[in-house]
């Protein structure tokens with residue numbers, strides 16, 4: 001079978017990296033990663049070991065139109081098409097309307113929401129050339145449940161509507177667009193934002209576990225990646241505009 005060519009944003013960390021690890025085990029995917037900093041790319045390569053050379057790690061900012069265009073050219077030159085796009089790059093900064101600065105708000109909306117719009121729009125010519133193309137947006141349980149960060153919740157509510165809108169609009173090209181909406185997953189997101197130290201985040205993760213009917217917070221590779229892979233694969237050819245809660249039962 002011809003391998004699917006799939007781009008994963010935020011592939012150097014957390015849910016993006018867990019997805020890469022899972023996809024590498026399926027052997028049906030040619031994987032490109034696009035993430036912001038060199039540091040996590042080096043750490044991700046170290047974690048993947050010998051498998052690291054099976055992934056094309058590229059660096060850039062999804063909220064920069066220039067970087068998105070550069071990415072388009074790179075993929076066009078090498079592969080000529082894209083069969084899958086996982087929009088996993090994202091950030092959080094805790095705070096409500098009283099605490100959050102306008103700059104923090106703009107940053108979250110630019111990366112989490114506008115970034116998905118700009119990147120998907122830029123790559124659309126390549127996605128149209130793909131076979132049974134699938135776009136998977138990583139949204140969040142916070143798209144429907146207020147709490148933690150006002151900009152994050154608002155950005156993820158926007159992502160769900162992007163998913164529905166693009167699902168409706170792009171069906172004519174046989175491009176599916178779906179969202180995966182996790183509750184808490186153990187990643188670098190809160191330490192990267194400076195909201196938690198690693199020690200405080202580890203403690204927080206343990207304390208959250210009893211709030212989940214399934215008794216724990218999520219693991220990127222084991223708990224989230226299989227749903228992403230299902231949506232990328234030809235097992236979900238009649239599914240579009242859908243919002244998949246994967247949350248250990250937290251939202252019940």
Ligand SMILES: NC(=O)c1ccc[n+]([C@@H]2O[C@H](COP(=O)([O-])OP(=O)(O)OC[C@H]3O[C@@H](n4cnc5c(N)ncnc54)[C@H](OP(=O)(O)O)[C@@H]3O)[C@@H](O)[C@H]2O)c1
Nearest residue numbers: 010013014015036037040061062089090184185187188189
């Ligand atoms: N963790 C959770 O509890 C949770 C729950 C629900 C939804 N999510 C969503 O899952 C997605 C992945 O988050 P995560 O938890 O895996 O976080 P993470 O471990 O911090 O990984 C985020 C990745 O996105 C990249 N990134 C951030 N801003 C970027 C930008 N402007 N351009 C390109 N890449 C950028 C980061 O780059 P660097 O490697 O350079 O940092 C990193 O590789 C996010 O959309 C998040 O909202 C997470």
